[in-house]
Amino acid sequence: MVMNKPLVIVTRKLPEIVEARMKELFNVRLNDDDHAFSRTELINAANEADILVSTVTDKIDQEVLSNAQIKMIANYGVGVDHIDLKTARNKMIVVTNTPGVLTDDTADMAMALMLGLSRRMGEGERQLRKSGWKGWAPTGMLGMRLGGKKLGIIGMGRIGQALARRAKAFGISIHYHNRKQIEEEIHNELGATYWSSLDQMIIQMDIISMNCPHTEETHHIMSKRRLGLMQKHALLINAARGDVIDETALIETLEAKAIAGAGLDVFENEPHVNPAFFTLENVVIAPHMGSATNEARAAMGEKVIINVKTYLDGHSAPDRVIAEWI
C-alpha cells in the first residue's frame, strides 16, 4: 500500500538511534516526554495516524479500534496480548511484532530470577541494607542448588528454548510442556523430556518457568489447582506475562509457604503490583525488565522500522502477526 506522507505515531519514547532513523524515513510523531498515552490519546492517535507504533502499555481494544483509520499497528515488542487481534483482522489492520531480537535477554532474565530466588539474593541484600547481618554462619541463608534439579518449561518457543540451553549448562534437566513437541534435533540437543500432560509435569518439577504467550488458552494456565500440584520446595518463574498465572492464588500459595518461592518479572495488572509481593520474603520481583538491554531495545526498533518501511513500500511486512488475508 503506497500512501501520501503517511503519519506514523509512536506511543512511547524509543531509543535515540531508533527515533533518529524514524525521523529520517517517516512523517513521524514521537512522544518526547514518554508519558503513557491516556485512553483518549490512544483513541485519537488510532483515528489520526496511518501507522501506530505501540508497546505493551497501550491497551488497543475494540473501543480504540472501532473508528480507527490506522492501516497498521507495528508493535514494539513480541507479545501482542494488549491488542484486540480479532477486531484488527476484521478491519484489515496489519499487525507486526519484533520476534527474535529479545530472546536471549528475556531468557537471561528468567535465569537471573531463578538464580536470585534459589540463592536468596534479594533476602540477603535486604538483610545487609538493613544492617541486619550478624556475620557468616554455617546455616545462614541456605538456598537450593540448581544443578541436578528438574526444570519444567511451559511454552517451548524461542525464549523457552533459549532458557533451556542456559539451564542445561547449569546441570539442570530440561522438561517442557508445549502444544506440540519441538524439532527432534533441538529436543535431542537439550536432552529434553516432553510432557503432553501439564499436570503430570508440574507434579514432578523442582522449578517451573512460564514461557508461553498470553492468549485465551493460556490465561491463568497456572491456576490455583495447578499451583496446588507444585512440590513444597519448588520455585515458579515468570518472565512471560502476568496473566498466565492466577496471581491471587499465587499470593495465597506463597503466604502459605506451599511452594518455596516465585521469581516474577511480570504482573497481572501492570503497572499495578499487588503490595503483598513487597512483604513476602520468598519472592524476587522485577519491573518487566526482560528485554531491557540497550542491544535488545535498539534491535526491536530496527525491526519496527523494517516492518513499517516494508509495508509503506508496498510489500508484506516480515513480522506479521495476522497473515491470512495478506
Ligand code: 8YV
Ligand atoms: C517488551 C515484552 O519490552 O516483547 C515483549 O513482549 O514483554 C517486553 O520485553 C514490551 O512488550 C514492549 O512493548
